[in-house]
Every structure is written in structure tokens, then in C-alpha cells.
Amino acid sequence: MPTRRAALAAGLALPIIARAAAAQAxxxxxxxxxxxxxxxxxxxxxxxxxxxxxxxxxxEFTPNSRALFRNMHEGRFDLALTAIDNILAYNSGxxxxxxxxxxxxxxxxxxxxxxxSVMAQPEIGSLQALAGRSVSVDAMTTGFAFVxxxxxxxxxxxxxxTFEAVGGGAQRLAALLEGRQAATLLNTPLDLxxxxxxxxxxxxxxxxxxxxxxxxxxxxxxxxEELRPRLVAFARAFREAVAWCADPANREGxxxxxxxxxxxxxxxxxxxxxxxxxxxANGIYRDLRIDMEGLATVIALRRKFxxxxxxxxxxxxxxxxxxxxx
Numbered sequence: 411m412p413t414r415r416a417a418l419a420a421g422l423a424l425p426i427i428a429r430a431a432a433a434q435a436x437x438x439x440x441x442x443x444x445x446x447x448x449x450x451x452x453x454x455x456x457x458x459x460x461x462x463x464x465x466x467x468x469x470e471f472t473p474n475s476r477a478l479f480r481n482m483h484e485g486r487f488d489l490a491l492t493a494i495d496n497i498l499a500y501n502s503g504x505x506x507x508x509x510x511x512x513x514x515x516x517x518x519x520x521x522x523x524x525x526x527s528v529m530a531q532p533e534i535g536s537l538q539a540l541a542g543r544s545v546s547v548d549a550m551t552t553g554f555a556f557v558x559x560x561x562x563x564x565x566x567x568x569x570x571x572t573f574e575a576v577g578g579g580a581q582r583l584a585a586l587l588e589g590r591q592a593a594t595l596l597n598t599p600l601d602l603x604x605x606x607x608x609x610x611x612x613x614x615x616x617x618x619x620x621x622x623x624x625x626x627x628x629x630x631x632x633x634x635e636e637l638r639p640r641l642v643a644f645a646r647a648f649r650e651a652v653a654w655c656a657d658p659a660n661r662e663g664x665x666x667x668x669x670x671x672x673x674x675x676x677x678x679x680x681x682x683x684x685x686x687x688x689x690x691a692n693g694i695y696r697d698l699r700i701d702m703e704g705l706a707t708v709i710a711l712r713r714k715f716x717x718x719x720x721x722x723x724x725x726x727x728x729x730x731x732x733x734x735x736x
Contacts, residue, residue, distance in 0.1 A: 437468040438640045441478055442491040444471055444580035445597050447521050447625045449687060450651035450694065452667040459651050465643035474577035475553045476507035482630055483509045488637050489644065490628045491521060494700070495708050496552045497628055498719035502712075506549045506575075516634065516727040517626040519645050519698035519734070524624025525686065526554060526615035527601040528561060529586060530593035532608045537565035540612075543592035546576040546585050553578070554624075556711040558595045561618050597624070599672070599683035606679050616692075619711075623704035627730075634727060645734035649698055656688040656696070664688075698731045 442448055451469055454460045460467050470487075472478040475496050482490050497515045499505045505513075534540060540562065547555040550573060562568040571592075576585045582594040587607055595615070596604055605611060615622065627645065629637060655664040661684065668680045675683075687693045705722050712719050719725065 436640075437466040438489060438637070438644055439487045440467055440469040440489045440491065440644075441472050441481060441487040442469060443478075443578045445600055445625075447491040447694075448671070449664070449668055449683075450648050450655060452671045453655050453664055454647050454651035456667045456670075457651075457654065457663070459654065460644070460647045463643040463647040463650075465640050465647065467644065471580075472578060473581060474575075475548050476505075479505055479509065479515075480507050482515070482628070483513065485630070485633070488629070488633070489641060491625055492628055493524070493552070493554055494520075494623050494626045494628075494705060494725070495554065495556065495712065497626070497725050498708060498712055499552045499716065501725055502717050502719040504551050504712075504717045506551055512632075514631040515628050515725070516631045517628055517700060517725055518641065518727060519627045519731040520623060520695050520700040521625040521627065521698075522597075522687075522694050523692070523701065523704055524554065524557070524615060524622050525598040525601075525693075526557060526595050526622075526624070527597075528558065528593055528612040528615070529596050529601055529604045529609045530612050531586070531589065532610055534592060534610060534612070537562060537612050538567055540565075540593055541567045541570040544572045544574055544590075546574050546582045546591040546594040548578055548582070549575050551716055554595050556715045557615050557619065557622065559715055560711055561595075561613055561615060564618060565613075598686045599668075599675070599679060602679050602682050602686070603675065606676065619707060621701055621704040622707045623701045626700060629727075629730075631727065634730075638730065638733075641730045642733045645698060645730055649696070649734060652688070652694050652696055655684070656690070656693075698734060700726065700728070700731075 479500055481487050494517050497517055576582050579600045583600045585591045586594050654660050665680050
């Protein structure tokens, strides 16, 4: 016969176990920009890959980096897909959205090198021709703004253009297509959508600035342990989904997932995007790595145009990646 104390302990344990199970079953709330990072998520949702790894994902898009970091800081989302440059900015007190209390974000795994290009109005034939014109960025000190500044500085026109904060890639693409800006920096597949509408590609960022770490998975550091099982499950499923999309046998299914979720896109753009994003050398990373040489470039640009973010390790926690690869 169990003692009264043992029975009481068992009774107290049941609600704790139930709460833990409920937490494990809760959807992982993901916030992201429109763009390349989301294709594996769409494929994983359509093909039950997340379910096989025991995680449900609820994803929403953000209009800009300020809204993303405000929502992450206030706990409305669990995981963000964002440029690691943004993490460095907010961790070092240079984010443009005021955040109350302690700020601490960590990059968990890498997605891509940014896949960035300077896209311009059709009549603009060179970077130098942007002198005297307006170019758009997400925010002045985040969202790849320093990449665009570096490219324009090397072209000799950074002091002769006007920078305007417009928002995320989808918002910048709309501003470009509507003629509100002369040029902007877009990632794939948004650059391909712009090109399909007659916009001109003036430069590929990788060819100008070299290695660069772009999008990463990010968590609020003080929530990492609470979310760890679901974050590891997400990372495993994301990696599997990238491999699934890259497999030639799944090409039609991958294209269908893209077209079902990328409003206004066309089959030719989807095909070009697939070739770029799942290229084994230059597309979405197959191993969730964070390119440390590319991160060094991010840090160097922040030191040049903004504030020293400190050592790389301050902004990373690679334990989720290690568990996902195990």
C-alpha cells in the first residue's frame, strides 16, 4: 500500500507531467520575412516532415525587423528566421526598435549566405548611376543595410544616395516595382521576381563583399532551455526538408509547395528560384552551419558603419545545431 506521502507526491506530479506534455505539444511559433528561408518550412508542412519529428509549426511573416524583434522580445513568437546582422545589432544596443529590460538573442543555426543582389529600375545601368537617387533598406542600422552601404561605398556613391527605411524584402520589392525607390537589396527569390518584372540586377553581394552569413534561426536566449526539444525537432525537420526539396525526385512537389505559398509567383520564377536555393554550393545550407568566415564579414561591417558587437560567441548558441545533427 502506498503511503499517504507517496500518494500525495504522485498526485502533485501528474499536473506537472501533464503541463510538460502540453508544452511539448504546443506549436512552435515562428516569425520570418518573406523569402528563401521559408521554402523548406512550406515543404515540411505539406509533406508531414515536422509531424514525423514531433513538432507543429505555426509561421507568420513580419513586415520589418523592428516588428520581428519587438514580437520576439515580448514572447509572442518562439523562433525567428532573420539576418544574423540584426542579432548583433540588438545585442549591442543598436537595434532601432526600443526594447525594455535586458536584451539577449542567440543564433542557433544557419540557413544561407543572404543570397543578396542590388536590384534597380530598368533604366539604371550601373551602381554609379544611383548617384542622386533614393535606395531602400529595411531599417537604417539592420536588415542588410550595411551590406548595401559597403557595395555603394566601393562603387563611390554611398554619400550621393538617399537611404529610406521601407521594411522587409516584400515591402522593398513593392516599393521598387512601384517606382518609389531607384534600387534596393533583395534576396532570392525576390530578386528573381523583380527581374521578371523588368528590374535590373546591378550586383550580387557575394561577388562584391565575399563570404557573408545571412539568415539564421534565432531564439531569445532566456527561453532556450524551455524551447529546446521543439527547437531541436524543428532544426532536424528543416534540414530534412532542405534535402527533400533538393532531391530531383521531389522537384515537382517542391515547386508546388512554393507556388502554393508565394503569392503572385510564376512557374518560371519558381524554377529559377529552385535552381538557386537548392544549389549544393551556394544555396540553402544542407548542414545548418553558421559560416564563421561570413560572420566575420558581418562583424567587420558593423564595426565599420555601426558599433562593435563584440566577439562572435556572444551572439551564438550552437547546441541546438549539434543536437539536430547527432
